[in-house]
Amino acid sequence: MGVLEDVMKALERVPGWKRIAALPKEVDELRARVEALEKRLQPATGDQCPKCREMHFMLVQSHPDPYMLELGVMRDHYQCSACGYQDQRTRT
Numbered sequence: 001m002g003v004l005e006d007v008m009k010a011l012e013r014v015p016g017w018k019r020i021a022a023l024p025k026e027v028d029e030l031r032a033r034v035e036a037l038e039k040r041l042q043p044a045t046g047d048q049c050p051k052c053r054e055m056h057f058m059l060v061q062s063h064p065d066p067y068m069l070e071l072g073v074m075r076d077h078y079q080c081s082a083c084g085y086q087d088q089r090t091r092t
């Protein structure tokens with residue numbers, strides 16, 4: 001049996017070695033996932049649209065809520081530039 005085989009057998013007895021040996025493949029898989037996420041976020045101009053899931057949902061207008069003016073409530077209008085979906089939200 002050669003020295004290399006002896007070293008490999010010795011390494012297999014080291015706790016966590018199997019996990020360490022699998023790291024290059026794991027890093028490559030994570031790199032691919034990060035690149036896919038970066039590619040998806042690169043054209044982002046806003047948050048994720050609840051309807052079409054694209055990253056083009058953004059605040060287009062904000063004003064005091066006319067029905068809760070005395071409470072200081074604001075009404076925000078959001079719109080997706082990809083699909084046109086609109087939503088309104090109130091905040092204090």
Ligand SMILES: [Zn+2]
Nearest residue numbers: 049052080083
């Ligand atoms: Zn949309």
